[in-house]
Amino acid sequence: MMDLIWVGLILVSLVFGLLNGRTAAVSAAALEGAGAAAELCLKLCGALCLWSGVLKLLEKGGAAAVLGRLLRPLLLRLYPEAREDPAALAALAENMSANLLGLGNAATPAGIRAAKALARGNTASDSLCRLTVLNSASIQLIPAAVCALRGAAGAAQPFDILPAVWLTSLCSAAAGLAAERLLRRPGR
């Protein structure tokens, strides 16, 4: 997938560079782009590491576990079959609370465990579709990487986008769940 995207981008640049007579600028940009990535990573480094330290403290302090317990009623509504499967429920709770806190490293393994429990053979169950939809809607309390990116780009208040991000995620998750219900077909 990435192969095609990357080659596509380079090819389009080459064609447009030739058409616009900007081939020299395109070559120069190739070197600048990699340098800009290094610069960006350095600028992001401090904020991202600090945030990652705070998250580690929250995790060690049991915030994820508390959040997981609070989420149980919601999870049982979303994934009814988890009622009879405590291991699946635990994985789902871990996945959702890690997502909310922005613990990407913890969210994916838990999500995979939950996906395995919810799969029915090689066909996706409704619950597995819901799990994927919710994970791709990215509901998180503090999108740290994006805020660090804003800070690196000189934003006056990097975190002032949070309410807009929360509302966007919520609407997107709600729309995804509604679409899951509408597109669902009985008989697989």
Added chain:
Amino acid sequence: MKGLLLPLLLLLAALPVLLRGGGLYESLTEGFREGLGVLYRIFPPLGATLTAVWMLRASGALEAFTALLAPLLGKLGLPPEIGALLLLRPLSGSAALAAGAELMERCGADSLAGRTAAVLLGGTETTFYVVSVYFGAAGVRRTRHAIPAALAADLTAFLCAGIFTRLFFS
């Protein structure tokens, strides 16, 4: 009050660890190390995609593409500059981050386009990556309606990013 927020958060995160029997400083530094690990993993794909995005901009393709999409995006209430970001977002997380970084550098982080890009990056995930990881791990071949539903969520997020950013910031 606003200046107290971060110090309070640090304290709030630290106290439970202290009460639970310590290891506070060690956990904090471990977190920093993990953050460094994230950057270590982010840099190679970010460098590769940022190279491509920078070339795209220098060639004039980004401008042409923006002009092409402007009427459609205008109708949807989105700034025309975020066209490339919209296309890349569900496909590749690092390419979307690269497009977002380019956009913030060009238009400013606090411009309407820069803010819309940030809200969009924060409020969505790399849909096709999530789908491939979860279904791949579970050994599921028939994804049924998962991809259309996830894309409906993405489309909603694009529209909402435009709406809420304008609502809060203009």
